[in-house]
Amino acid sequence: MAQATLTIVGSYFGGPIGGAIGSAIGAMIDNQLFPAKAQGPRLSDLSVSSSAYGEAIPRFWGSRNRAAGKLIWTTGLIETETESRQGGKGGPATDVTEYQYSMSGAWLIGEGEIAGIDRIMMNGKTVYDANATPPVTDWGLWSDIQIYLGDFTQMPDPTIEAYEGAGNVPAYRGSAYIVITDLQLQDFGNSPPNFEVFVRARDNDTVSRVVLDLCEGAGIDPNTISTSSLSALPLDGLAIGTDVTGIGVFEQLGLVYNFDTAEEDGTLRFVSRLAAPLGYISYEDLAGHEGNEDRPEAIRWSRRPETKLPREASLVYPDIDRDNQAGTQSTRRATGSSQNNLKSEVAIAMDADRARPVADRMMWEAVNSSQTGECATDDRFLHVSVGRKYFFETPAGVESLRVVRKTRGADGIIRLSLQRIIDGVYIPSSDPVPSTVPDNEVALPGETTLALLDAPLLLDSQDDTGFYWVVAGQEQGWRGCFVERSSDLGNTYQVMGSTGRSAAIGELETAMPSASAATWDRGSTLRVRLVDASDSLESKTELEVLNGANAAWIGDWDGKDGEIIQFADVTQISDDLWELSTFLRGRKGTEHAIGTSAIGHAFVPLNVGTLQRDDFGAGDWYKERLYRGVSLLTDADDADVVAFSNGGESKAPLSPVLATGTRDGSGDVFIEWVRRSRLQQAGLGNGPLPLGEESELYDLEIYDGPTLVRTEQVTLPEFDYTAGMQTADGLTPGDPVSIVIYQISGVRGRGRPGTFTV
Known part of the structure; x- marks a missing residue:
């Protein structure tokens, strides 16, 4: 059989390991839809550091490898005791003993000389990065680090010699390893961390180099190996971390780089599946048989049933765009009744652009090779090489078929097993699906911008003596905050509240000009630079604005005397700069603050989802x-x-508002005005405006120029200022009267003044 035949070929090439590789050739060429696989290297082989005797020593090719180090020497945990005294100041003092742990250790990286170590990670955290500018070295974790690249001149490490004695320490020549002195373990749970490295074995490695190295390790004469078709195939990375056979590695390389292995005239050849056919076999030469037998059919075809074909094919690989974490590329047939899945896991580092065509090829090669043929010929075709393509003349015409098995019986008849090939299978036909690229870095939490507002009441349900506060997170890693308050000048703080909701707080880049609070302000613009560039503002229709959308408080950062505005139109100028226009001004009774804003003042959105409120009573x-x-x-x-x-x-x-004065013939002035409420009106036709206070009460001040001449307190929004009162106040009846009106709160006292001339 083919397996036995090829094993003999392998044994010819070099000892029992060579025989194993020869058998592998048969397994690769005889590959069917779901064959038994030789064990190859896997992604999980090098993910966790260990220190057990008898484990395989990793070996690397290429410049993009990630592996866990093997702890080969350690001092063990070193305990450091520190004592401190706490308490006192009139109370009993307590002596506190604390323990900290460290260790020194050596981690084996792999067999053979390497070009360098690009990064070191401990428990998933990068602690050394040679490619950063400047290089990152976390000296806070250790006192010294030495990296040995595995050449044959390296000397024993001095740290290990200091513990074990000079002359008692091997130099580990031919092995790359790292020695760290005084590694502090507090950040790692006071135990040795999982130790991972990014290994650069050789730059510009090729698949040919890997094949030659493996064959040399198996004892095969390099003069009997042909890898010319592989020399131009670049290899990003290959890490072998367990005991595997050459078979398993060749299968993975052949799958990814699309080549077969075959023996031709005493030479082990690695041949691209896109190589041109080697020869031509006519129809008349395909019916070999013994003389006493009937002439057989030239090629007898057979096909596997649909249920044996794969529905989906997936390739799992170390994704170099994801720090060599496992990536997957899959392809799926849209037709067919099969529910079988075909999955291969390789230890060859690559990106999605290389991996996706491999997944496609896995699928369609399995589907297209489901039709196989058997034919027989004579010794004229003894030169036919297994694994190579030939032109065969068939009733359907001349076809390119691959020879997957060749046997020769005692009768002198050569029997060939053929596989129908469609070369388009080996040409990429679909785009890769990029993997999500993690940065393996925890974003910094970021600072919190806190805005506290002594602002008018916004919701009736919040009618208390408190104030509003809003926060904005300043960085991508902001996860929320606590807001703390101190009433003793900062000696102590208490938590006032917490939130994970960030508002689009900003700073004014321009000042708002004066405008009327009675109509739309369509002439003004306002530029705001947001604290967090990832925040945004959005336009609303004027109807939405009239219904309460896009409200904001603008004013000094002390939270006092700001104007509440609403805006309809928003234009983004740059990442964090926005221009607002089409305003309603002086909302919620803040018309007194119109035109008082300045560059650098705060912009605080008044959104229910981000607005917070706390109350410490009127006594505060x-x-x-x-x-x-x-x-x-x-x-x-x-x-x-x-x-x-x-x-x-x-x-x-x-x-x-809307104060008026009506004079009669005697010179009396009847003054009346319209009160406003802090509370919401239920709507037109739904009763009078809510009072919002315990009782209705007003202070009315009358002025003669800048001089206050009379103060009256009334319970209705009206006052009869008689001619006699005017004369007594030094005014001339009939002249205009300057008045200031305050509504009175039983809790707050006078409210905002209304100033009029009647």
Whole structure:
């Protein structure tokens, strides 16, 4: 049989290992849909560091390999004891003993000389990166690191000799290894970490180099090997970390790089499957038989049933775009009733561009090679090489068929097993699916921008004596924050609240000009630079704005006397710069602040999802407290401190409006005005405007120029200013009267003033 025949060929080439490789050739050429595979290297072989006797020593080719080191020497855990005294200051003192652990160790990387170590990772964290600018070396974790590249001149390591004694330590020549002195273990659970390295064995390695190295290791004479078709095939990386056969490695390389292995005239040849056919065999030469037998059919074809074919083919490989973590490329047939899946795992590092055509080829080669043929000929075709393509003359015409088995019986008849080949299978026909590329870095938590607002009441349900606060995370890694408050000048802080919701807080790049609060402001623009460039603003229709959308507070960062605006149109200028236009101004009774904003002032969106509120009672009003937004996973002492005092603005009545004065013939002036409420009107036709206070009460001030001449307190929005009162106040009846009106809150006192001349 073919397997036996090829084993004899392999034994001819060199001893028992050579025989194993020869048998592999038969296994590769005789590859069917789901054959038994020789064990090859796997991705998981080198993922976890270990230190057991008898384990295989890894070997590497190419410049993109990731492997776990094997701990070959260690001092064991070294315990360091430290004592400190805590307490005192009038109370009992306590002596506290703490223990810290370290170790020195040597990790074996692999067999043979390598070009370098690009990175070292411990428990998934990069602690050494030779390619960074400048190189990253975490000297805080160790006192010294030595990397031995595995040449045959390296000397014993001095750290190991210091423990074991000079002359008692091997130099491990021909093996790459790393020695770390005084590795601190606190960050690794006080135990040796999982130790991984990115190995650069050789730059510009080729598949030909791997094949020659493996054959040399098997004792095969390099003069009897032909790898010319493989010399131009670049190899990013190949790591072998377990006891495997040459068979398993050749199968993986042949799968990825699309070649077969065959023996021709005493030479072991590695031949591309795209190589041209070697010869021509006519129809008349395909019916070999003994003289007393009937002439057989030239080629007897057979086909495997549909249920034996694969539905999906997947290739699992070390993805060089994902730090050599496992990547998968799959292809699937849209037709057919088969539910079989074909999966191959290789230890050959590559990217998605190389892996996807391999998955396609796995699928369609299995489907197209399901039709096989058998034919017989004579010794004239003894030269036919297994694994090579030939032109065969068939009833369907001349076809390119691969010879997958050749036997010669005692009757002198050569029997060939053929496989129908479609060369298009070996040409990529679909685009790869890129893998998600992790950066293996934990994003920094980022700082928190905290805005505290002494602002008007926004929702009736929040009608208390408190204030609003909003936060913005400044970096991609921001995960939320605690907001802390101090009422003793920063000696102690208490947590006031926490949130994981970041608002699009920004800073004004331009100031808002004055405008009317009574109509749309279509002439002004406002530029805002957001704290976090990943945040965004969006336009809304004018109807949506009238219904409450796109509200924001603008004003000084002290949170006082800001204007509430709404905006409809938004234009992005750059990543973090936005221009707003089409405004409603002075919302929620803040018309007094129109035109007071300045460059550098705060822009704080008033969204229900991000707006927070806390209440410490009216007794806390007008007292400056310290606040800080502490990002999760950061030190509270590093947070910015903000001074803020709550003035109870949300309890302040809004200023009265639309004051008028009606004079009669005697010179009396009847003054009346319209009150406004801090609370929401239920809607037109749904009753009077809510009072929002315990009782209706107003202070009315009358001025003669800058001089206050009269103060009256009334319970209705009206006052009869008689001619006699005017004369007593030094005014001339009939002249204009300057007045200031305040609505009174039982909690807050006077609200915002309304100033009029009647």
